[in-house]
Structures are given as C-alpha cells and as structure tokens.
Amino acid sequence: MALTSSVKEHPYSHLIDTLKDGKLKFFNPQKLNDPRYEKLPLSIRVLLEAAIRKCDGFYTKEEDVQNILDWQQQQNTAEVPFPPARVLLQDFTGIPAMVDLAAMRDAVAKHGVDPGLISPMCPTDLIVDHSLQIDFSKWWVSLKNQEMELIRNKERLQFFKWCSKAFKNVNVIPPDVGAVHQVNLEYLSRVVQVNDEFIYPDSVVGTDSHTTMINGLGILGWGVGGIESEAVMLGQPVSLTLPRVVGCKLVGSVNPLTTSIDIVLGITKHLRQAGIAGKFVEFFGPGVSQLSTPDRTTIANMCPEYNATVSFFPVDHVTLKHFKKTNFTQEKLELLESYMKAVKLFRSYEDPSEDPHYSEVIEINLSSIMPHVSGPKRPQDRVAVNSMKEDFRRCLDEKVGFKGFHISKEKQGTQVPFLHCGQEYQLAHGSVVIAAVISCTNNCNPSVMLTAGLLAKKAVEAGLVVKPYIRTSLAPGSGMVTHYLNTSGVLPYLSQLGFEVIGYGCATCVGNTAPLPDAVVDAIKHGDLVACGVLSGNRHFEGRLCDCVRANYLASPPLVVAYAIAGTVDIDFEKEPLAGVTSDGKEVYLRDVWPSREEVLQTEEDTVISSIFRDRTGRMEVRGMSHPNYFAEHCVVFPWDHKSTYIRSPSFFNKLVRLLTFGIIVNAHALLFLGDKVTTDHISPAGSIARVSAAAKYLLSKRLTPREFNSYGARRGNDAVMTRGTFASIKLQNRFIGKPSPKTLHIPSGQTLDVFEAAERYQRDGIPLIILAGKGYGSGNSRDWVAKGPYLLGVRAIIAESFEKLHKTQLVGMGIMPLQFLPGESADSLELCGKERFTITLPDDMSLRQQLTVKTSQGKTFCVTALFESESDLVFYRHGGLLRYVARTML
Structure with a gap:
C-alpha cells in the first residue's frame, strides 16, 4: 500500500x-x-x-x-x-528473470490482461558484469576485451535496453562500470531509504552470492534464487523462518601481518565448525571497532561459505567515517545518524550495556588468527601458509577426495621440461600456472589490494619476476580499485609482474581464463601433474578454473602475487627464498618484500579518499545505456526474434489456466543417481560451452561456429541452451556411469547418453523423472537454473538424504518436490540400484512435512518426507511453481 x-x-x-x-x-x-x-x-x-x-x-x-x-x-x-527495500540482479541471473517477466507479459496479454501491469513493484537494479571474457591479457590490448564483450553480447544488451524502457522500477547498469557487489557497495547502498516522505532502513535481496557483503555496511541483505527475486520484484515478501541469531563476539588485537582475508578465513573456520546453517550472525564486542568497513564487508561476503544467511555488522562510528569518504553529503550523514539512533539501530561496540540477547554467543580472539590459504578444492579447507609445503605434499599422498590426489611416491618428483617463447622451463607437482587477483571478495578492500601492490613494488625493486607462462591477471571489481592502485603508484609494478588490468567483471572464478599455452597443457598431461591455480576469490571447486588444473587455492591478493613469483605452492616461505637468487646474487625471502601494516594503512589513508567515490558516481551517471549497441524498440511486449540464440521465450507459462493437483507420480525413472555434496556447480551450467556437449550440438545446428558459442552465463536467456547445459559438468559423479562425466544411462535402452538427450527421450515417451541423491544436495551459491533446468528436463521430484535449504526452496518454486529419506535411510541402505521405476502417491490434502510412500517396480516400499515447510510452499507447488502462481494472480 x-x-x-x-x-x-x-x-x-x-x-x-x-x-x-x-x-x-x-x-x-x-x-x-x-x-x-x-x-x-x-x-x-x-x-x-x-x-x-x-x-x-x-x-x-x-x-x-x-x-x-x-x-x-x-x-x-x-x-x-x-519485504526488502530493493532487489539486486547481476546479468547472468538477471537476464532469465527479465526474460521470465517478458514472457509473463506475453502470457497475460493472451488472456486479455494489460501486459503493462507486469513490472517490478520493488526497485530493481541490474548490473551487467558477468559477461566479460579474457581474450587478451596484456595491457596494450586489454581494452579489446570490452570491445569483444559488446560484440558477443549485442542481443543481450539490446534486451536490457528494452527492459530499462519497458519496465518501471528497473535500473540497468551497463558493462565496464564494475562488478555487481562493488557497485552495490559504492553506489547503490543507502543505509536508509527515503520514499513517500517516509524514511526507513535500506535492505536488499540479490541474485549474486556476494550480496551478503552489504551487511558490512549495516544494511540487511542476502542472496536468493532468481525465482525468489522475481517474486520480490512483483511485490511479494521473502518468506523466512524467524532465524536464530548467533552473536559473534570479537576480542583481542589484529596481528600486524594478518590481512582481512586471513581474518575472513579464520572466522569462516570458527563459524563453520559451530554449525550455524540458516542462522543470522551478528558481530559485536570491542574487536569490531578495529575492523575497517572494507574489512567488515569482506568478512560478510563469506557467510554463504559457512552456511549462514547473513553476517551483520550494525552501523557505528566506523560506518559513518566510511561514508564521509563517499558521495554522502554532510546533511545525508546527519540524517542517517539521527534516524539510526532514533530507532536504536546504531551501535557503540565498546559499550557492553548495548549488547542484545543472542541465541548463542561465539567468541573469537583476533590475535590468534594467522595467515592462511584455502584449498586445494574447497573454501573451508584452510591451510596455514607456514604449513603449505607440508600440506600440499600430504595431498599428493592421500587418496582422491576433497584433499587428496593419490600420486605415487615415485612420481611425486616428476619434472617435465617444455619450451615457451623460445625458452625452456620445467613444470612439477605444485607448479602455479594460473594466478589471478579477481573482482570477487577482495577488491572492495583497499588494504589487501594495496598490500599486493606494495609487495609487487618491493619485489620488482629486488629484481624478482614472474615466469611468463603463468596466466596472471588483475580484474578489479571497479574503476575505483584501478584509481587508487594507480594513485598510490603501485599499479605499474603489478603490471610489470604480469598483473595487468584486464577488465571489470567476473573472470577467472567462473572459468573465463583464456586457454593455457599448449606447451603448458601438454606438459601437465604428459607428467600427470597436479598443477595449481591461486586466486583471490571465494569459489575454486576442482575443474572450475581450468580442466587441467586440479589444485586451486584461495588466497589474499598479496599471497597470489607471492605464489606467482615463487612459481609453486610447494614452498616454505620461512625457509626458502621466493625465486632462487637475484641478478646480484641475493636470496630474497617473502619477509623481505612484505609491507608493514603501518605502511599499508598510511597508503590507504593517502589514496582512498572522497575523490575516488566522486569519480565512481560520475562514471555511473555518464555511462548510461546510450551506446549504439544498446538500441532497442520501445514497446510493451518484447518483440522476440525466433532466430536468436541468446534470448528466447521459455515455456514456463504454457497451460497457465489449468490448476494442478497433487496427484500421483507413476512409474518414474531415475534420470540420475548421485552421491553426496552435489553442488550447484554440478547442476547449473557455467563457464565455457564444451564443443562435444548437447548445448554445442544445438548451437552448431543454428549454424554458429565454436568461436561464437560464448559462455553459458551469457546465454542464460535461452532455455534451450541452459536446459542442455544442466548436469553437463565434467565433474558430475553419476553412479550410473561410474566416473566423472556429464552422461547418464537411458535405462529403457541401456544406452549412455548426454543427460539432456536421455531426458528428451523420457519426455518423448511420456515417462516422468526423478533424481536420487545423497547428503547436501544443491550446496553452493544460488543459481536459478539449478531448479529451472531440472524442471525443463522433466524432473518431478528429487529424493535425497538432505538438501541445502536455499536449493530446496528453489525446487519448490519451480514445482519440483524435494523428498528426503527418513533419518538413517539412504539409497544404499534401502538397496536401491536406481534402475527401478518409482511411484509416489500425493494426497490432495497434503500437509506440511508429510510422509509419502514410494513404491518401486521391484516390489520395495519406503517412506520419504515431503519438504514443504509452509502453506505457501504447498500453494506454489500446486500452481506448478512460483512464476505460474504470480502470473495467475494477475489473471
């Protein structure tokens, strides 16, 4: 109202x-x-x-x-x-949301309803930042990356232009302005909103996993799926169980050599061990005042990794000091402070009498946190830097798993020579071949970026270099980062080590690194080497960066630079020099070139000033959507181009009038038989489109060449591509196949097919589908296609031992039933082979968390729990998902 x-x-x-x-x-x-x-x-x-x-x-x-x-x-x-104050979309998940709204306009128009009624009721910002690919990595040609981005994504940019004209409450921020989370932090964040003469707290839900960073500014916000964001855009509140709130009390003093990234990983370890899935975390205690606002946003960013919903830092004097450096006027700051104090949302961390009551309290001593990296395959597997050499060698010994590679002792010393640019080099286990300082997580934090720059400066002055075959890159989250690196005088030194600015947007962490040199790939394969990538992001599952790079470590930006100089992770920085001896015969250790905390803070004070934020605001206002590539017709209903391979009207609104009943799933086949910890990376398409994939076959049929495939992310507006890319991960462990592969068994024929091709056959024959899975199904960051893809493949239900909460909600939102084995039971304990046919009976009077009976064609019967947690879940499922429900309310 x-x-x-x-x-x-x-x-x-x-x-x-x-x-x-x-x-x-x-x-x-x-x-x-x-x-x-x-x-x-x-x-x-x-x-x-x-x-x-x-x-x-x-x-x-x-x-x-x-x-x-x-x-x-x-x-x-x-x-x-x-009901959040606003919605934040990045283009990979934003484009399908906008495509759905455009398709919804078509659907209601066919039933005689004004399509103009379909517009976001909640203010929505869409940032085009995920389409950048790194074709060129040297500074003198790096601007070609932006040129290529505009050429590749012309159709998408034209669609975004149409959205900005056709829909109310939609603000589109074009490419080459900044990454979504940094634009959110630097430009969109308000702390308080003013609307209709009312003032109230700013809050946000976003379709990017980094949305939680905003909690570092005292703005409540978290990541949701594309389906949930569309509902909020159309006026519906987010539904959540009133959360338990864990008070995280910070005490002690920060070690001078510890970066905020180390603090992030230290807190991540503590909170992951505390078992806080689905809870809010709220920080308090005297240690909070020692953390700058960029530190807080970096810490808040990682809360999805320990499965909390948010990590909240209430507004205090440090927050106000931060906004004094931004484009906030004095009047706006005074208004912010007055309002927050009036409603008691302002904190003094030094005053324990202000401490609220929490569900539980966890105390962390900041002085106990030392530098760490994380890997080689999961963010939660922290490794102290001084133990890195020992830990990596232990990983070579251990059997294949989350930490192990199972390399025999006699092969652990393998060294493979190769030629690059006319010079001979050698690769061994642990050799670094990718080193990326990327936009995710770190580049909003000036202290760690300046530490990396000052380290580069000292290293260059000491005569150190980075081997030229290592794929180095610097993808700042925004021009602000480039500005202060340049102003502080460290950018040329980063460039000299190969860390040139290659563009603004997601890059290495989503698999957009340019291919490694052929000689490097051949050497890795010839020696069966465990080559390494080191990046300053928060996603590094095996095979995500590059298929042939098995070990990937998350590290702070200065450590990325340090490991690039060393050329290996198989090094003890305390005892071994960074790279042999310099030209004048000196051995240089990491401690010799690591800048002091005082030096970093002074540089930050001198360079991160209000002019940077004024420059950011100016760039945002000048850019607009005026580029010739952005031309689009101004019409109420989108003029779909049926020849387009980027933008296609999906089939979600077919048979919109018919209301579903719960009914029965009869004689369903299992499309996939999966194990534990199937992540959203395994389910949802991401990265490049493999030339032998079902999606590639589709694009080839449209007369595109492999050079024109672009990425799955860029084609998220085409359901034909995305459905074919669902479960197309090369790391998918399908028990029907017995090895990592994007294939499955078509049970009636006994053939091994691409997952899409098998699903297509099942649908053609009218056979419903289910999926069998183990524990933690759907863990990882939020992606709308983790539910949309299976839905379009014909999956009606997923039976798993447990689900990631957000993913369970997404499944219900798309009309797929999340069914959970009873405690202590699993596919193995029930002796299911997966080749049975499954019949699931659903009563018309379904209740919350009701037990259902599953019968197999082999005569076996077992019970599962239908994970409908609220009446709205039942309503959405009955309507065939949230999108159909919203469309029907318009009718």
Missing part, C-alpha cells in the same frame, strides 16, 4: 514519528514501549521495522509483527515475511 494515502488505516499509524522538523516520517518501534525491543539483535530489529511498515493484513499481518517482537520465543519456529 502507498504509505501517504493510507496512513490513517495503517494498524501501526500510532508509531509514526518525525525527523527534520516534521518533514520526514518514520515508524518508530520504540513507541511500542515494549522492553523486548531493546533486547532484540539489531538485524531482527530491521525485520521488525519492515513488518510494521508493510503491515497490510494480507502479505504481512499484525501476527507477524508480534512474532518478530517475540523473537526470543518464536525464533526457529514462526514463519515471517520480509
């Missing part, structure tokens, strides 16, 4: 207060005069304010407000709505 037109009818109108001599209004929860309010965690206070302000008796009821206020008793029990 519009607040200005219905204040008198609002059930909480008596809570309205004013600021600025009555010019601004706000709902003041303190006027409830309820002592419970001041004991609430501040993140819960944000939920409460939103529920009070948006209480309309339909989406949000007075009962919801009371449940949030009674958080101490209702946590982990009550289901409550949360």
Whole structure:
C-alpha cells in the first residue's frame, strides 16, 4: 500500500514519528514501549521495522509483527515475511528473470490482461558484469576485451535496453562500470531509504552470492534464487523462518601481518565448525571497532561459505567515517545518524550495556588468527601458509577426495621440461600456472589490494619476476580499485609482474581464463601433474578454473602475487627464498618484500579518499545505456526474434489456466543417481560451452561456429541452451556411469547418453523423472537454473538424504518436490540400484512435512518426507511453481 494515502488505516499509524522538523516520517518501534525491543539483535530489529511498515493484513499481518517482537520465543519456529527495500540482479541471473517477466507479459496479454501491469513493484537494479571474457591479457590490448564483450553480447544488451524502457522500477547498469557487489557497495547502498516522505532502513535481496557483503555496511541483505527475486520484484515478501541469531563476539588485537582475508578465513573456520546453517550472525564486542568497513564487508561476503544467511555488522562510528569518504553529503550523514539512533539501530561496540540477547554467543580472539590459504578444492579447507609445503605434499599422498590426489611416491618428483617463447622451463607437482587477483571478495578492500601492490613494488625493486607462462591477471571489481592502485603508484609494478588490468567483471572464478599455452597443457598431461591455480576469490571447486588444473587455492591478493613469483605452492616461505637468487646474487625471502601494516594503512589513508567515490558516481551517471549497441524498440511486449540464440521465450507459462493437483507420480525413472555434496556447480551450467556437449550440438545446428558459442552465463536467456547445459559438468559423479562425466544411462535402452538427450527421450515417451541423491544436495551459491533446468528436463521430484535449504526452496518454486529419506535411510541402505521405476502417491490434502510412500517396480516400499515447510510452499507447488502462481494472480 502507498504509505501517504493510507496512513490513517495503517494498524501501526500510532508509531509514526518525525525527523527534520516534521518533514520526514518514520515508524518508530520504540513507541511500542515494549522492553523486548531493546533486547532484540539489531538485524531482527530491521525485520521488525519492515513488518510494521508493510503491515497490510494480507502479505504481512499484525501476527507477524508480534512474532518478530517475540523473537526470543518464536525464533526457529514462526514463519515471517520480509519485504526488502530493493532487489539486486547481476546479468547472468538477471537476464532469465527479465526474460521470465517478458514472457509473463506475453502470457497475460493472451488472456486479455494489460501486459503493462507486469513490472517490478520493488526497485530493481541490474548490473551487467558477468559477461566479460579474457581474450587478451596484456595491457596494450586489454581494452579489446570490452570491445569483444559488446560484440558477443549485442542481443543481450539490446534486451536490457528494452527492459530499462519497458519496465518501471528497473535500473540497468551497463558493462565496464564494475562488478555487481562493488557497485552495490559504492553506489547503490543507502543505509536508509527515503520514499513517500517516509524514511526507513535500506535492505536488499540479490541474485549474486556476494550480496551478503552489504551487511558490512549495516544494511540487511542476502542472496536468493532468481525465482525468489522475481517474486520480490512483483511485490511479494521473502518468506523466512524467524532465524536464530548467533552473536559473534570479537576480542583481542589484529596481528600486524594478518590481512582481512586471513581474518575472513579464520572466522569462516570458527563459524563453520559451530554449525550455524540458516542462522543470522551478528558481530559485536570491542574487536569490531578495529575492523575497517572494507574489512567488515569482506568478512560478510563469506557467510554463504559457512552456511549462514547473513553476517551483520550494525552501523557505528566506523560506518559513518566510511561514508564521509563517499558521495554522502554532510546533511545525508546527519540524517542517517539521527534516524539510526532514533530507532536504536546504531551501535557503540565498546559499550557492553548495548549488547542484545543472542541465541548463542561465539567468541573469537583476533590475535590468534594467522595467515592462511584455502584449498586445494574447497573454501573451508584452510591451510596455514607456514604449513603449505607440508600440506600440499600430504595431498599428493592421500587418496582422491576433497584433499587428496593419490600420486605415487615415485612420481611425486616428476619434472617435465617444455619450451615457451623460445625458452625452456620445467613444470612439477605444485607448479602455479594460473594466478589471478579477481573482482570477487577482495577488491572492495583497499588494504589487501594495496598490500599486493606494495609487495609487487618491493619485489620488482629486488629484481624478482614472474615466469611468463603463468596466466596472471588483475580484474578489479571497479574503476575505483584501478584509481587508487594507480594513485598510490603501485599499479605499474603489478603490471610489470604480469598483473595487468584486464577488465571489470567476473573472470577467472567462473572459468573465463583464456586457454593455457599448449606447451603448458601438454606438459601437465604428459607428467600427470597436479598443477595449481591461486586466486583471490571465494569459489575454486576442482575443474572450475581450468580442466587441467586440479589444485586451486584461495588466497589474499598479496599471497597470489607471492605464489606467482615463487612459481609453486610447494614452498616454505620461512625457509626458502621466493625465486632462487637475484641478478646480484641475493636470496630474497617473502619477509623481505612484505609491507608493514603501518605502511599499508598510511597508503590507504593517502589514496582512498572522497575523490575516488566522486569519480565512481560520475562514471555511473555518464555511462548510461546510450551506446549504439544498446538500441532497442520501445514497446510493451518484447518483440522476440525466433532466430536468436541468446534470448528466447521459455515455456514456463504454457497451460497457465489449468490448476494442478497433487496427484500421483507413476512409474518414474531415475534420470540420475548421485552421491553426496552435489553442488550447484554440478547442476547449473557455467563457464565455457564444451564443443562435444548437447548445448554445442544445438548451437552448431543454428549454424554458429565454436568461436561464437560464448559462455553459458551469457546465454542464460535461452532455455534451450541452459536446459542442455544442466548436469553437463565434467565433474558430475553419476553412479550410473561410474566416473566423472556429464552422461547418464537411458535405462529403457541401456544406452549412455548426454543427460539432456536421455531426458528428451523420457519426455518423448511420456515417462516422468526423478533424481536420487545423497547428503547436501544443491550446496553452493544460488543459481536459478539449478531448479529451472531440472524442471525443463522433466524432473518431478528429487529424493535425497538432505538438501541445502536455499536449493530446496528453489525446487519448490519451480514445482519440483524435494523428498528426503527418513533419518538413517539412504539409497544404499534401502538397496536401491536406481534402475527401478518409482511411484509416489500425493494426497490432495497434503500437509506440511508429510510422509509419502514410494513404491518401486521391484516390489520395495519406503517412506520419504515431503519438504514443504509452509502453506505457501504447498500453494506454489500446486500452481506448478512460483512464476505460474504470480502470473495467475494477475489473471
């Protein structure tokens, strides 16, 4: 409801207060005069304010407000709505969301409804940042990367231009401005929003896993799937179980040699071990004041890795100091501070009397945290830098798994010579072949980037170099990073070591690194070497960076530079020099070139100033969508080009009028028989399109050459490509096949086929499909195609031992049933071979978490739990998913 037109009818109108001599209004929860309010965690206070302000008796009821206020008793029990202030989309997940809305306009228009009614009701920002590919890595040709981006993505950019014209409340930020999370931090974040003469806390949900970074600014926000974001865009609140809030108390002093990345990994380890899946984390204690705002956002960014929903840092004097450096005026800062203090959302971390009540408290001593890296395959596997050499050699010994590669002792000393640019080099186990300082996670933090730059400066001055065959790259999250690296004088030294700025956007972490030199690939294969990549990101599952690079480590930007200089991870920095001897015969150790904390902080103070943020604002306002490539027709319904291989109207809204019943799934086949920890990387298409894949066959049929394939991310607006790319990961462990492969068994024929081809045959024969899986199905970052893809493949249900919570929600949102084996049971304990046919009966009066009976063609019967957690889950499933439900409400 519009607040200005219905204040008198609002059930909480008596809570309205004013600021600025009555010019601004706000709902003041303190006027409830309820002592419970001041004991609430501040993140819960944000939920409460939103529920009070948006209480309309339909989406949000007075009962919801009371449940949030009674958080101490209702946590982990009550289901409550949360209407965020805005939605954030990056282009990989944003384009299918916009395609769905465009298709929804078509669907309602066919039923005589004005298609113009379909527009986001919630302000939506779409940042085009994931389409960049690194074709050129040297500074003098790196701008060609942007030119190639515009050529490759012309259709997508034209579609975005149409969206910015056709839809209300849509702001499109074009390529080469910055990565989504940094644009969010530097330009879009408000801390408080002003609308209809009301002021209220800024909050956001986004389709990028880095959305949680915003919590470092005291802005509540987290990542959701594309389906959930579309619902919010259309006016529906996010539904969540009132979370438990873990208070993370920081004490002690930061070690001078410890970067914020080390602090991130240290906190990640503590919180992952604490078992906080699905909970909010809120930081407090005297140690918080020692962390700069960039430090806090970096820490907040990693909360998906320990499965928390958010990691929240309430606003304090450090936050205000940060915004003084940005484009915030003094008047805006004073308004922010006045409002936050008026509703008790402002904190003094040194005053323990302000500490709220938490569900539980975890204490972390900052002085105990030392430098670490993470790997070689998972973010949670931390390795102390001083133990790296020993740990890597242990990985070579161990059997193949999350840590092991099982290289025999006699082959661990293998060295393979090769020629590169006319000079001979040698590769061995542990040799670094990719070293990337990328936009994810780190580049919003000036201290670590300046540490990397100062390290490069000292290394160059000491005569150190990086071997030319190593794929080095620097992909800043925004021009601000380039600005302060250049202003501080360290950028030329990074470039001299091969870390040239190659563009702005996601790069190495999504598999967009240019191919390694053929000689390097041949040497790796010839010696069966465990080659390494080192990157400053937060995603590094095996094979993600490059198929032939088996060991990948997450590290802070300065350590990325250090390992690039060393050329290997098989090194003890304390005892071994970085790279032999210099030209003047000196051995240089890491300690000789590592900058002091004082030097870094002074450089940061001198270079990260308000002019940088003014430059950012200027670039944002000048760029616009005025480029000739962005031309698009201005019309209410999108003019689909049926020849397009980028933008295609999906089939989600077919048979829109017919309401589904729960019914029965009869004689379903298992499309896949999967094990534990199947991640979204295994399910959803990402990275380059393999030339022998089902998606490649489709594109070849459209007369495209392999050079024109682009990436899965760029083609997310084409369901034909994305469906063919679902479960197309080369690392998919399908028990029907017995080895990592994007293949499956078509059970009726006994043939081994691409997953899509098998699913196509099943659908042609009218056979429903299920998937069998183990523990933790759907873990990893949020992607809409992890649910859309299986839905279009014909999957009706997934039976697993457990699900990642967000993925379970996405499945329900697409009309796929998440079914869980009973405790202690699994496909193995039930002796299922996967080749049976499965019949699942669903009663019309389905209830929450109801047990269902599954019968197999072999005569076996077992029970599963249908993971419908709320009445809305049942409604969405009955409608065939959330998108259809939203479209039907328009009808």
